[in-house]
Amino acid sequence: MHSTAPATAPASIPRSMISTPSTPAPPAHTSIILVVDDVAKNIQVVGTMLRAEGYEVMAVTSGAKALERVQTQRPDLILLDLMMPEMDGFEVCRRLKADPSTREIPVVFLTAHTETDMVVEGFSIGAVDYVSKPFKAPELLARVRTHLDLKHSREDLKRAYEELNAANTRLQHELHEACTYVESLLPRTMSEPFQINWIFDPCTELGGDCFGYHWVDKENFAIYLLDVCGHGVGSALLSVSAANTLRNRSLPGVDFRNPAQVLTALNNAYLMENQNDLTFTIWYGVYHAPTRKLSASTAGHPPPLLTIGARDAVKQVVEMGEPNMILGMCEGVAYNASEYDVPPGADLYVVSDGVYEIAKPDGTMLSYDEFSAYLAQPITSPKKNVDIITEHMRAAGGGLPFEDDFSLLHIRF
The missing domain is CATH 3.40.50.2300 (Response regulator)
Structure with a gap:
């Protein structure tokens, strides 16, 4: 009893x-x-x-x-x-x-x-x-x-518990397979003609972040990072679908060297009314290697940061993106693009908001401006930049797990 x-x-x-x-x-x-x-x-x-x-x-x-x-x-x-x-x-x-x-x-x-x-x-x-x-x-x-x-x-x-536990075990197995599939879609790091490293740390097994990069042709290199609202299976499915659209260049009549065209067409293809009310932010840029110019368009996404200067010196920081509406909110939105010069040795950091929206131990939130100021500081550690930044942001949050998907892409031109 x-x-x-x-x-x-x-x-x-x-x-x-x-x-x-x-x-x-x-x-x-x-x-x-x-x-x-x-x-x-x-x-x-x-x-x-x-x-x-x-x-x-x-x-x-x-x-x-x-x-x-x-x-x-x-x-x-x-x-x-x-x-x-x-x-x-x-x-x-x-x-x-x-x-x-x-x-x-x-x-x-x-x-x-x-x-x-x-x-x-x-x-x-x-x-x-x-x-x-x-x-x-x-x-x-x-x-x-x-x-x-x-x-x-x-x-x-x-x-009932045994049946529930068995169903949960199957679900966990399927989620693990899905997570493995999502991670398999992420690109490999690169060392030539420029160096690319990244960190992907979803706050759940299936996150809403996805990113990629590839050559559109011999001269133009596309880079993108998107962040679907929410987390879990629904967000991950939309994230993968949109990323595959960009990877396979499957928007009819779109010049994928033109970021404004890409986001305008992507917006009409992924309206929230057809995506279970899900929307996403995205930054899409195209680097033209012969002229060292980068054209970029954003849809509600945090502007990537380009740092210019020696690794062990204080750097100039340039925001690479203009404010635009979140993607999928309204049909027919015309997105614009901006163009930037990329000097030799410059570092581009493309991030999701989970990288810098960190709750500090005192209850305040780290800001985008603080993150930008941190990137301007000299780097003295021999570690990869993405590892140094990840360790710093985790420490800023008191060493706790990240509360949001943490996606950080670093490109050294």
Whole structure:
């Protein structure tokens, strides 16, 4: 019995509270009850009461036989005499509860002794109830029904939990596969003709961030990072879909060297009314290698930061993006683009807002301007820039896990 044992023995249930129809309704399924008593007359009396209610009855006359019987046929409930020679009911109950295969069988003591100490001891070793002798049929049957109902309810809950756990295991496996697939879409790092490294740390197994880069032709190199609102499966699906559209250049009639055309067409292709009310921000830039110029357009996304200057010196920081509406909000929005010079040795940082929107230990939020100022500082560590920045931002948040998807793309031209 899992609840706290009562201080005194429970009173018999009043007859007025027990339903006793002239023709007893059979149980939903035939429950098996094992009666253990060294007095044959008691077994006969209890067995008659139970069979009249439609229960299947097994009977043994000693504790040792009871322990043997439960190994060959598992009862749904045991009515166990407390005072028996050789092995009393207490010891039988202890052994039943010590065996994993029988510990869940409810045990109800049959006893002529209702002293508090004995009752409490019975509850403490695992009995769920007791019925005092001489037996009163309404009380005995009511207690049997109650504990059978509780047992079946526990079994139903256990089955439901096991089914839920199995479903959750399958879901976790599928989410892991989906996460692996999303990560497989992310591009490899590059060392030539320029160096590219990145960090992708989704706050859930499936995040809403995605990014990529590729050559549009021999002279133009496209770079993009998008951030779908929310997290989880829906956001990840939209993120992957939009990224594949850019990767495969599957917007009809669009010049993918022109960021404004790309975002205008992408907006019309991914209207929120057709995407379960999901929208996303995006930055899309195209670097023209012969002229070292980068044309870029943004849709509600944080402007990437271009740092100019030696690695170990204070740098000039240039924001590379103009304010534009979030993508998917409204059909027919015409996006514009801006053009920037990219000096040799400049570093471009394309980020999601999760990189700099960090809650500090004092409760304030790190700002975009603070992040920009941090990037301007000299770098003295030999580590990769993305690793240095990630460690700094994690420390700024008190070392806690990032609360939002953390996507950081670094390109050294």
